[in-house]
Amino acid sequence: MFIKQLYTGCLSESAYYIESKGEAAIIDPLRDIAAYLELAKERNATIKYIFETHFHADFVSGHLDLQKATGAPIVYGPSTETNFPIHLAKDGEEFELGDLTIGVIHTPGHTLESTCYLLRDENKAPYALFTGDTLFVGDVGRPDLSSGNLSKEALASMLFDSLQQKVATLPDSVIVYPAHGAGSSCGKNLGPETHSTIGEQKQTNYALQPQSREDFIKAVTDGLGLPPQYFPINARINKEGYESLEGIMQQGLTPLTVADFKALAQNEDVIVLDTRNAAAFTEQFVPGSIFIGLEGRFAEWAGSLLPFDKPIILVTEAGQEEESVVRLARVGFSQMKGYLHGGVEAWKAAGEQIDLIIDVEADELAMDLPFDNNLVVVDVRRETEFADGHVAGAVNIPLNEMTDPGTMANITETQNLYVHCAGGYRSVIAASMLKRQGIHNLHNVLGGWNAIKDQKGIEVVKEKSVLN
Numbered sequence: 001m002f003i004k005q006l007y008t009g010c011l012s013e014s015a016y017y018i019e020s021k022g023e024a025a026i027i028d029p030l031r032d033i034a035a036y037l038e039l040a041k042e043r044n045a046t047i048k049y050i051f052e053t054h055f056h057a058d059f060v061s062g063h064l065d066l067q068k069a070t071g072a073p074i075v076y077g078p079s080t081e082t083n084f085p086i087h088l089a090k091d092g093e094e095f096e097l098g099d100l101t102i103g104v105i106h107t108p109g110h111t112l113e114s115t116c117y118l119l120r121d122e123n124k125a126p127y128a129l130f131t132g133d134t135l136f137v138g139d140v141g142r143p144d145l146s147s148g149n150l151s152k153e154a155l156a157s158m159l160f161d162s163l164q165q166k167v168a169t170l171p172d173s174v175i176v177y178p179a180h181g182a183g184s185s186c187g188k189n190l191g192p193e194t195h196s197t198i199g200e201q202k203q204t205n206y207a208l209q210p211q212s213r214e215d216f217i218k219a220v221t222d223g224l225g226l227p228p229q230y231f232p233i234n235a236r237i238n239k240e241g242y243e244s245l246e247g248i249m250q251q252g253l254t255p256l257t258v259a260d261f262k263a264l265a266q267n268e269d270v271i272v273l274d275t276r277n278a279a280a281f282t283e284q285f286v287p288g289s290i291f292i293g294l295e296g297r298f299a300e301w302a303g304s305l306l307p308f309d310k311p312i313i314l315v316t317e318a319g320q321e322e323e324s325v326v327r328l329a330r331v332g333f334s335q336m337k338g339y340l341h342g343g344v345e346a347w348k349a350a351g352e353q354i355d356l357i358i359d360v361e362a363d364e365l366a367m368d369l370p371f372d373n374n375l376v377v378v379d380v381r382r383e384t385e386f387a388d389g390h391v392a393g394a395v396n397i398p399l400n401e402m403t404d405p406g407t408m409a410n411i412t413e414t415q416n417l418y419v420h421c422a423g424g425y426r427s428v429i430a431a432s433m434l435k436r437q438g439i440h441n442l443h444n445v446l447g448g449w450n451a452i453k454d455q456k457g458i459e460v461v462k463e464k465s466v467l468n
Helices: 034-042 063-070 152-167 198-204 213-221 231-240 245-252 258-265 278-283 298-305 321-329 343-349 362-368 383-387 425-436 448-452
Strands: 002-008 013-020 023-027 046-051 074-076 094-097 100-106 115-120 126-132 175-178 271-274 312-315 336-340 358-360 375-379 416-420 442-445
Touching (some): 002 034, 013 034, 013 094, 013 175, 023 094, 034 046, 046 063, 046 094, 063 074, 100 152, 175 198, 245 321, 245 336, 258 336, 278 425, 298 321, 298 425, 312 343, 336 343, 362 416, 362 448, 425 442, 442 448
Parallel strands (some): 023 046, 312 336, 375 416, 416 442
Antiparallel strands (some): 100 115, 115 126
């Protein structure tokens, strides 16, 4: 038996490779399938099955391209309807994989089709459960990303039954392999570990504690923030199908001269996306660019902030063109039209205008606050982060809400803006979006809240009404 967890940090996503006697299965593959094909080739194995736990909302699955490359069937659990051929598994159905057996356990609740896969070892003993978004380490899948017209309470009730009647009844020794780890928006508060056991989760996971159905529903549905806006788009793509990644890559990796890039950028429907690191971006960038750096939760923020129906042209570090296109494609973007050949240096060498964002240290903010009546601190952290401590008088505009023109109504060019987040990544994204909207009198506070909170001379307050 061989099991490999393939974890992708920027999406907090786990795909799985399982193998026995030269036969392999892939669970919840990402859109870029090269890693699975290479692993099977290295191990002289044949991919026999592609298992999907549900319609993923936070990324586009690689099921279709992997099926095309291997001929393996795509397996979904009961209640699944797709626009492409699948093996629609029955609850309790078993699949042979070498000396192993993979059993289907339908666990509706996160979505209607959500399914766990129970791996039995050579002796048919339960060994590991691949839980998808049904059960995480320390959490469960949110029930408000419904397929169908069911309420989150109705789905949470289904999830209660799935957990109590099917998951919690498994032996404590069974390993839990979930689809996501900490940072994922598919749950409320996932733990830092990427695997656990049924026994450990019975002891530590709030959702597996003895409780009434009503208490469970309240616990699971309370405190859910709005899911990222791209979630329904990705779920629909996974259900309906998509074009091959190969064509998207070919188009997205078109090198553009400065003249061609400039001509495209002048079209107001075209998004100029800069994926370099934050420090490089603030020093110099093509005017009008939106920054989302590869060093952070790139795909998630791209999906949350960028339109899916507009062309994208890229500015990247040399050698990061392919990674930028792949990571955009993972969350459903398909209109990448090329990248600036030679990057910002080529743009500057051609005599084109360069823009910048002024970085300041937290102590400079502390010095300016008492003397600048026109100074406005713009905090782009989430509402709960803001409530747990912020600069007195700061304006909270969560980054994910900055695409809504109404949130920017009270921000003007005449104000002296100091923008910050928790550590500095989100604030540079926000500053680039403000710049794109014509607001240039701004500063990015280096280190964000982590640097501000202990700075002498800055009054810090909390919003107890939100925290309670």
